[in-house]
Amino acid sequence: MTHPQKATNTQHTTDWQRRLRAHGDFLLLLTTFVTFRLGTVWFTRPGGYIRDYSDLIYYRSRASWQEFGFLPYRDYWSEYPPLFAWFSVWIDKLARLFPVWEDERFWYALFFGAALVVAESVTFLCLYLLAQQLWGERALRVAWLYAGLFLPVAMLNGWYDALPVMTIFAALTFMLTMRSARGMALAGLMAGVGGALKLVPLAILAVTPLVTQRWRRVALAGALALLVMAVVYAFAYLTGPTMTLASLRSLVERTGWSTLYALADGFTRLGKVVGDPFDPASTVGQYEPRTPQRLIWIGWMTLGAILLWLARRRQAPPQEAWRVVGFAGLTYAILLLAYPAWNPQYALYLLPFLMLIWPDARGLTYALLLSGLVLLEHPIYFNLIGPNYPPTTQQILGLDHTRLLWVIVSLRTLVLVAIAVDLGGLLLRPPARRLAPLLVALATIPALLWFTPDFLETYRAGRLATTPLRPAILYLNAQPHDWTIVASNLPVGRELRPLLAAPDRLILAGGRPGRVDPLPTLLAGGEPFVYVRTPDDADDVVAYLDASGACTQREDVGAVQVWRCHAQATPLAVFDDGVELAAAHLPDALRAPLYLTLLWRTADPPKADYTVFVHVVDASGRMIGQWDQPPAAGAAPTSSWTPGRIVVDDYRINLDLSGAQHPVRVLVGMYDPTSGARLPVSATVLPTADDALEVWSYP
Numbered sequence: 001m002t003h004p005q006k007a008t009n010t011q012h013t014t015d016w017q018r019r020l021r022a023h024g025d026f027l028l029l030l031t032t033f034v035t036f037r038l039g040t041v042w043f044t045r046p047g048g049y050i051r052d053y054s055d056l057i058y059y060r061s062r063a064s065w066q067e068f069g070f071l072p073y074r075d076y077w078s079e080y081p082p083l084f085a086w087f088s089v090w091i092d093k094l095a096r097l098f099p100v101w102e103d104e105r106f107w108y109a110l111f112f113g114a115a116l117v118v119a120e121s122v123t124f125l126c127l128y129l130l131a132q133q134l135w136g137e138r139a140l141r142v143a144w145l146y147a148g149l150f151l152p153v154a155m156l157n158g159w160y161d162a163l164p165v166m167t168i169f170a171a172l173t174f175m176l177t178m179r180s181a182r183g184m185a186l187a188g189l190m191a192g193v194g195g196a197l198k199l200v201p202l203a204i205l206a207v208t209p210l211v212t213q214r215w216r217r218v219a220l221a222g223a224l225a226l227l228v229m230a231v232v233y234a235f236a237y238l239t240g241p242t243m244t245l246a247s248l249r250s251l252v253e254r255t256g257w258s259t260l261y262a263l264a265d266g267f268t269r270l271g272k273v274v275g276d277p278f279d280p281a282s283t284v285g286q287y288e289p290r291t292p293q294r295l296i297w298i299g300w301m302t303l304g305a306i307l308l309w310l311a312r313r314r315q316a317p318p319q320e321a322w323r324v325v326g327f328a329g330l331t332y333a334i335l336l337l338a339y340p341a342w343n344p345q346y347a348l349y350l351l352p353f354l355m356l357i358w359p360d361a362r363g364l365t366y367a368l369l370l371s372g373l374v375l376l377e378h379p380i381y382f383n384l385i386g387p388n389y390p391p392t393t394q395q396i397l398g399l400d401h402t403r404l405l406w407v408i409v410s411l412r413t414l415v416l417v418a419i420a421v422d423l424g425g426l427l428l429r430p431p432a433r434r435l436a437p438l439l440v441a442l443a444t445i446p447a448l449l450w451f452t453p454d455f456l457e458t459y460r461a462g463r464l465a466t467t468p469l470r471p472a473i474l475y476l477n478a479q480p481h482d483w484t485i486v487a488s489n490l491p492v493g494r495e496l497r498p499l500l501a502a503p504d505r506l507i508l509a510g511g512r513p514g515r516v517d518p519l520p521t522l523l524a525g526g527e528p529f530v531y532v533r534t535p536d537d538a539d540d541v542v543a544y545l546d547a548s549g550a551c552t553q554r555e556d557v558g559a560v561q562v563w564r565c566h567a568q569a570t571p572l573a574v575f576d577d578g579v580e581l582a583a584a585h586l587p588d589a590l591r592a593p594l595y596l597t598l599l600w601r602t603a604d605p606p607k608a609d610y611t612v613f614v615h616v617v618d619a620s621g622r623m624i625g626q627w628d629q630p631p632a633a634g635a636a637p638t639s640s641w642t643p644g645r646i647v648v649d650d651y652r653i654n655l656d657l658s659g660a661q662h663p664v665r666v667l668v669g670m671y672d673p674t675s676g677a678r679l680p681v682s683a684t685v686l687p688t689a690d691d692a693l694e695v696w697s698y699p
Helices: 004-022 024-043 055-068 082-095 106-147 151-156 162-178 181-197 200-211 215-239 241-253 260-264 293-314 321-338 344-349 351-357 361-385 391-397 402-428 436-466 470-477 490-499 519-525 539-548
Strands: 484-487 506-508 529-533 553-557 560-565 573-575 579-585 594-602 611-617 623-629 647-653 664-671 681-684 692-698
Touching: 024 106, 024 151, 055 082, 055 106, 082 106, 082 181, 082 215, 106 151, 106 162, 106 321, 106 351, 106 361, 151 162, 151 344, 151 361, 162 181, 162 200, 162 321, 162 344, 181 200, 181 215, 200 215, 200 293, 200 321, 215 241, 260 402, 293 321, 293 402, 321 344, 321 351, 321 402, 344 351, 344 361, 351 361, 351 402, 361 402, 361 436, 402 436, 436 470, 436 490, 470 490, 470 529, 470 553, 470 560, 470 579, 470 594, 470 647, 484 490, 484 519, 490 506, 519 539, 539 560, 579 664, 579 692, 594 611, 594 664, 611 647, 623 647
Parallel strands: 484 506, 484 529
Antiparallel strands: 529 560, 553 560, 573 579, 573 681, 579 594, 594 647, 611 623, 611 664, 664 692
């Protein structure tokens, strides 16, 4: 006879086994999901080969202040809500228990990433549970599509938003799977916890009027969320009232970035919250906004309220799960459109909804377009192309890269608007096949292809502006294009080639001990060539050229020497007192501002210090741009010049192109700042008048 208790236990075991078998495929996927993400956060770095940078560096630097006894909300204000600020400190306390590795961020990143993987796994489980309500047997498809997206994996490496995203989907899961007062209470608690991590999760409460027709339950969820927030902030206030109030102010007064609103205000840099965190009165905004941000915010929120009213009129609550999820996705699309700032991790709040609502080509198209634009902006635009170059580099960059940011932000906004419109249509009229994703893709992809040459040109200009070989590259590009350029240092050759005006002119000599080819052929032919000499060159190559006696003219050009072999230096112009203009580098097209680089040298050191003048005049003789300065902005006065040294002299000249008559000429010369007398031009290959050289003419 079977014992009743044993039979009951056997029945329970059988039920669990049946459930596990029913979800076996998902459990396998969940296992690979977790292990893949753990491997990502532990064995890769954000930015890959582009740049090792993420907010993780910032989180850790702030958290490490606890070593000095400084804690967030007590001793300094934080732009993050209390729970995350404290969470980061706890992670740092755990990390400091272990001996420091070569990269001191190692243990912090390890534990931080592990916590985010747990949060991401909970989100993944919630997605599956919600997908079962929406799609039944097709729920696994939602999980597969989300698991295959790259952006959520990339964001795990350096941004904490997986934590608040988890609370959003946990709250939504409680609402829709329980459909009870307990479910609404748990949803409110999760929204409150999320709000104490980042304010964004509180927006999930906007769907509660669609989940239940009982306003008491709606109020219960809202009240519990506010209670959690109140408890957290009350504790923070008790520990540091001044810094808690300053932290709240930082949430309100921060300025925007990387949105159309910020671009309209003229702000094109990478945004952040500024100010001294130990000063509660510190200014947190980076600029004074001109766009009415609060009015814009109120407008978007009003639109959201109207859509909620329409959705509730469309179907009395409790509404079907797909309607609730659809309105939740619409809420976050509107929120992202309304917020004056944009960071790459913000897409994480929308991607799960796209896969949940449209587990097909439609949702995947939106997700890939949004992910691609996010990655194009950061890290590609802000790091690879480099708009955050220091002012000294901006002075010589020679390109307006902000137009590329306008393109990226405009296309991203277009995608967000299309998603919002598509979700609104889904809720307000019966589902139908629409062409919105296809139309957005047809607008976005050709636009990106059209601007690809601009991206490459801007990247090239940035590399030229930052390489130590820039003086040598400008100098080599000014030489006759039939001259061969020789180098024996492989890294230098690799850096030179793509930045030369004629890359095919460059050849590498040596490559093995005792080998000097193709130098014997070049020297025997008697053709002119130049050799780029570096301190790390192969001794055999240098000795061979020295012994040949063909490379007698040698000049220091930045970090390298340029040897002329069978070639004579022909300057653009020779002035009195030993001043020579070796080359001038200008853009091919006239645009404001005008970037100009002059390369000077001397055969006999000048006896006085002269000032360079650059005049830009139109066909009528009107001066539309001017700049006077000592060479290299005073860093290389002419009296200090020595033979065999090239002086690099950069200019950025603002132009008044309104009504300018073409051709526009660029005139260059020198004068004595004491007497004002121009330095006479004794010889030149350029047009000249009144001792002013016409170095360029724009038709």
